[in-house]
Amino acid sequence: MMQHYPVKVLQIGEGNFLRGFFDWMISECNKQGHFQGSIVVTQPRPTGKGKIEKLKQQDGLYTLMIRGFKNGEKVDNKEIISVFSKAIDPYEEWDEFLALSQNPTLEFVVSNTTEAGLKYQPIPWEEGVPIESFPGRLTAFLYQRYLFFNGETEKGLIMLPCELLERNGDMLKQCVLQHSRDWELPKSFMDWVDQNNLFLNSLVDRIVTGFPAKEAEELFASWEYEDSLLNTAEPYHLWAIEGDPSFDQRLPLKQSGLNVHWVKDLVPYQMRKVRILNGSHTLMAPLGILSGLEEVKQVIDHPDFNRFLRQAIKEEIIPSLPFDRNEMIKYGESVMERFMNPFVHHRLADISLNSVSKFKVRLLPTLEDYFEKKDRLPVCVVRAFAGLIRFYKVQKVKGNYVGESFGGKEYVVKDDVKTIEFFKEQWLRYEAEEISLKQLVETLLGNQHLWGKDLNKFSALVDELCYHLEVMLR
Ligand SMILES: NC(=O)c1ccc[n+]([C@@H]2O[C@H](COP(=O)([O-])OP(=O)(O)OC[C@H]3O[C@@H](n4cnc5c(N)ncnc54)[C@H](O)[C@@H]3O)[C@@H](O)[C@H]2O)c1
Numbered sequence: 204m205m206q207h208y209p210v211k212v213l214q215i216g217e218g219n220f221l222r223g224f225f226d227w228m229i230s231e232c233n234k235q236g237h238f239q240g241s242i243v244v245t246q247p248r249p250t251g252k253g254k255i256e257k258l259k260q261q262d263g264l265y266t267l268m269i270r271g272f273k274n275g276e277k278v279d280n281k282e283i284i285s286v287f288s289k290a291i292d293p294y295e296e297w298d299e300f301l302a303l304s305q306n307p308t309l310e311f312v313v314s315n316t317t318e319a320g321l322k323y324q325p326i327p328w329e330e331g332v333p334i335e336s337f338p339g340r341l342t343a344f345l346y347q348r349y350l351f352f353n354g355e356t357e358k359g360l361i362m363l364p365c366e367l368l369e370r371n372g373d374m375l376k377q378c379v380l381q382h383s384r385d386w387e388l389p390k391s392f393m394d395w396v397d398q399n400n401l402f403l404n405s406l407v408d409r410i411v412t413g414f415p416a417k418e419a420e421e422l423f424a425s426w427e428y429e430d431s432l433l434n435t436a437e438p439y440h441l442w443a444i445e446g447d448p449s450f451d452q453r454l455p456l457k458q459s460g461l462n463v464h465w466v467k468d469l470v471p472y473q474m475r476k477v478r479i480l481n482g483s484h485t486l487m488a489p490l491g492i493l494s495g496l497e498e499v500k501q502v503i504d505h506p507d508f509n510r511f512l513r514q515a516i517k518e519e520i521i522p523s524l525p526f527d528r529n530e531m532i533k534y535g536e537s538v539m540e541r542f543m544n545p546f547v548h549h550r551l552a553d554i555s556l557n558s559v560s561k562f563k564v565r566l567l568p569t570l571e572d573y574f575e576k577k578d579r580l581p582v583c584v585v586r587a588f589a590g591l592i593r594f595y596k597v598q599k600v601k602g603n604y605v606g607e608s609f610g611g612k613e614y615v616v617k618d619d620v621k622t623i624e625f626f627k628e629q630w631l632r633y634e635a636e637e638i639s640l641k642q643l644v645e646t647l648l649g650n651q652h653l654w655g656k657d658l659n660k661f662s663a664l665v666d667e668l669c670y671h672l673e674v675m676l677r
Pocket residue numbers: 216217218219220221246247248250251315316317318319320321337366367407408409410411412413
């Protein structure tokens with residue numbers, strides 16, 4: 204049976220992350236009697252239909268396995284999460300979706316639509332026609348709510364976007380206001396959005412690895428039931444939300460013992476996580492794949508890579524951060540521990556998706572800040588940069604961009620087509636001996652569209668990259 208508590212949350216996103224993070228948190232709050240609310244889940248784009256259908260068939264239930272170590276103790280939990288009172292396909296059930304806006308018990312909207320979903324796209328709003336984009340759909344939803352409750356101040360909602368974008372709440376609010384202007388909605392509505400609704404900035408952290416394909420058959424046989432929505436996650440979780448601690452009265456996460464911080468300034472949380480955790484992932488993925496490795500755990504178990512990663516975190520990433528060194532070292536160690544989790548099968552191929560834009564956000568700032576402080580380049584980050592360039596030495600094979608590892612193993616590069624084509628073109632010119640390796644590197648570094656600036660300004664960078672690339676090409 205679907206969860207029977209009153210609806211308090213609209214969830215935009217049926218993906219692994221929300222089901223392994225937010226929904227699990229709400230389940231914890233409900234278990235302790237602090238929240239007593241349920242969630243209506245919807246998918247953010249037409250293609251997410253499958254999981255919504257499945258959730259309907261499974262009465263909104265799914266299995267979550269949380270495995271790893273917590274304070275040195277082994278954790279191996281399996282539970283059935285029951286927080287959904289309804290699953291709606293907003294593209295097929297548009298009226299039902301909009302009708303939810305009239306629900307007086309609704310208080311929160313949570314979303315995770317990847318970085319690609321949280322962006323403004325000019326689109327029309329026609330009566331009765333589902334709006335494809337998530338911010339557009341939310342605007343229509345809020346407008347219906349505003350009309351139904353005559354702009355009552357208490358009926359505003361709290362938006363909690365979980366997309367890994369800086370100031371995600373502010374971004375969502377700007378999108379909603381822009382759509383309101385495009386559609387010439389009344390100024391009084393925009394004032395209501397601005398003053399009576401909250402768009403909280405937040406940072407999420409938990410490694411959620413989804414369906415465990417390799418183990419599923421064995422698990423299902425031992426449980427005597429199958430669940431295609433089975434999800435897996437690590438025990439560690441952190442949610443830093445820029446908001447007054449009194450919000451915990453309404454969304455009782457902290458009082459339910461969860462690692463949730465209501466904070467004044469999100470920047471330190473964001474920086475340390477993106478630079479240390481995500482930065483390490485981006486550092487290891489191309490180099491790891493080129494060396495024939497497949498998962499994060501294999502990288503950690505490899506003595507040379509382990510040393511390389513520890514050196515990068517301790518001697519390059521942490522010194523470039525403007526925070527207390529000891530605290531950062533503690534955080535860095537906890538990240539390494541999380542990477543060692545034997546249950547987490549985190550594929551380097553998944554992490555390597557969009558590696559160029561990830562390098563720009565997650566590692567380039569380390570290179571720049573390190574150089575600013577020490578007047579020399581960070582060796583590990585530079586080696587990883589060379590690995591990234593070598594990783595994008597690809598050919599197009601049957602619609603895929605395929606590269607070859609040092610040992611001759613094929614891998615597929617997934618990124619924006621223009622970006623891959625640019626790298627491919629330079630490598631082709633190099634192979635045809637039209638340009639030297641140095642010219643190739645200079646051209647890549649000079650592409651401001653990729654890095655936001657011309658990286659040739661670091662005079663030693665070209666030579667250092669060439670040095671590593673020559674070794675890699677041999
Ligand atoms: N899995 C993790 O460990 C983890 C941890 C923290 C943050 N995240 C973030 O979550 C995202 C991946 O989510 P997941 O792990 O649940 O993967 P997933 O594939 O299970 O879910 C992705 C969700 O995003 C939606 N989506 C994808 N592209 C979209 C688009 N262009 N427009 C609108 N919606 C779109 C999908 O429909 C789906 O609901 C990434 O952006 C990642 O940064 C993941």
